[in-house]
Amino acid sequence: MKIIDSTPQKDGFRMPAEYEPHEATIMIWPVRAGSWGKDPSKAQHSFKAIFAEIVKSEKLILLADKEHIDDTKACVCDLPNVEVLEIASNDSWARDVAPTYVKDDLGNVRAVNWEFNAWGGQVDGLYADWSLDNKIPLNICQMRDTDMYDAAPFVLEGGSIHTDGEGTAIVTESCLLSKGRNPELTREQIEEKLKQYLGISKVLWLPRGIYMDETNEHVDNVCAFVGRGQVVLATTDNKDDPQYELSRLDMEYLEGQTDAKGRKITVYKLPIPDHPVLVTKSDVDSFEFEEGEDIREEGERLAASYVNFYFTNDEVLIPAFGGDNAESDDRAAEILQGICKTRKVVQIPARQILLGGGNIHCITQQLPVRDPGTVKNMMRFE
């Protein structure tokens, strides 16, 4: 592999939409006690449910550190199509710490490395030491021999961007303009970085994300592309819910917008759970926090949203929170199935992932298929 001294935009590379074909999905085996509790087996159970769906239609690339690699291998020994890589990490948010992949018209795939600072560094980062996480893209690219663009020191997480594969990215102002990321850059300069490294020509800036989302409101918890010119947005009809105003601002913004191809954006509402998902005493008791780590408190509202789903080649994996939200869970799955007709929508028990601080989309990162090459000189018969 080599580090490429250029940008994807210059070289004709673009980040595909998540629903374009995948070669693989990258995930990280969860063990951090501050996220998954002293006994991480409950969270691991949800992770395994996701592994099982992924390997039905693409490869799973699973990272684990030296201490846990044997356990990890044992835990996936009953799964086909898994590649386990010994790579250390600080936690398991593959979306945010694995590289972003870009692709050109010949089907070549390259990686992009961003600077990672645990969602806000010294300002409002969520843990004190993120040095292992920040090396993950280089480690993956070296082990898998993938050429890599280096966008560092520009700070970005994969969960703070969505692309349509046709020139458009969608982000939130609350996250990308936060003080803990690139305070020295203007909005215009940040937009320019996105264009260069995602190979896009237009950025849609949602004002806000999900209430209480500790990533400064990543877009992947509030809004996602479900097709060309089509997004889903987390909403609520309950005017007393603090999410109401946040979603209203986003809806208002999107109503006036077109994408890079000039298409008006169609917005499908995907209501949040009817009942807030709260941290319980038993949840709090299960954690073991390190110094400098953001902690959980009893009664705290978690940033539950159904938009944090993930496309595999054949399915859409959507969070289910259970309990008094069983009805909202099914409603969300039904809405998404209505939109994503040709993929099977599969519910994943996700309360334990949410308790860790994110959801299905946050712990997965797609690697696009390397196309066999485009077809030039097709006009032989003309």
Added chain:
Amino acid sequence: MKIIDSTPQKDGFRMPAEYEPHEATIMIWPVRAGSWGKDPSKAQHSFKAIFAEIVKSEKLILLADKEHIDDTKACVCDLPNVEVLEIASNDSWARDVAPTYVKDDLGNVRAVNWEFNAWGGQVDGLYADWSLDNKIPLNICQMRDTDMYDAAPFVLEGGSIHTDGEGTAIVTESCLLSKGRNPELTREQIEEKLKQYLGISKVLWLPRGIYMDETNEHVDNVCAFVGRGQVVLATTDNKDDPQYELSRLDMEYLEGQTDAKGRKITVYKLPIPDHPVLVTKSDVDSFEFEEGEDIREEGERLAASYVNFYFTNDEVLIPAFGGDNAESDDRAAEILQGICKTRKVVQIPARQILLGGGNIHCITQQLPVRDPGTVKNMMRFE
């Protein structure tokens, strides 16, 4: 390979929906003068446009006979991801003459051989000698080492069935109950054969297909699944058009129906071209018919429909007829793009394929991905 003395239903195999992941698409290089003219290069041009889209996201398996195999290889030498097989055929309707593939929950894939009699045999078949076509499934399975169920002497073509991969098939009465196929079987016996060999539990029987469709109105020209519980139907608002009554009967039938899972069927209308596509004098002059072959006459209306599209792993290939139908072409592509949000809809110039007697779906046959295996014993962490 072996011929399996059982049925897919008994062994837990089912025919997946076309929009489930493909390993490959089978096609046949077109050379028959009675279908593609004395100079088949115009039709070959449309075929090549399809090849180029297919290889972007899956393998193309291309059949040619001994006489044309070198030409064929030369013609695809600029394409990646192509497997050329030397197999003789009478014509190029891969949908109808290649095997139907079925898959089990472990991801194993097997083939089904049907008896083929050129769409009606001595009664109303379209050519006199179909002996090469009828051997294609066995030839493919031998060359690619695929185990095969043999449904013969039951007569069926792949274009006369669509499945949703979840227990439902859709067919037309006009075709499956035609006198030229299985006149000795009752409707109930035919339905039973479909259940056994497609691994389904429910058959939806549309009364009719597309006006002037010489396959006795194959379902794949009039109605197709675009998702679970969702179909598109070819329609027209023009009450003076002979298609109006045929589509009305189908719509009326579908309104009362549920699929194998008990879901009501949602029907999306996909209007036929605004202007009939007619055979011209220059078309007629280009053909060279064999004895016993159905011929084309000047002014004859062709069975043009946009429903004859094909799902690749990443796209939907839809016919475009051009000329005074350019506007209808775009309207159809737009409707389909609105339904199939996560796949890119690509228009293929298709008048030459239609002139041969079918369209994109008729010349393609999908081979489902062999899954790496399902995941049992997932409950280790419970």
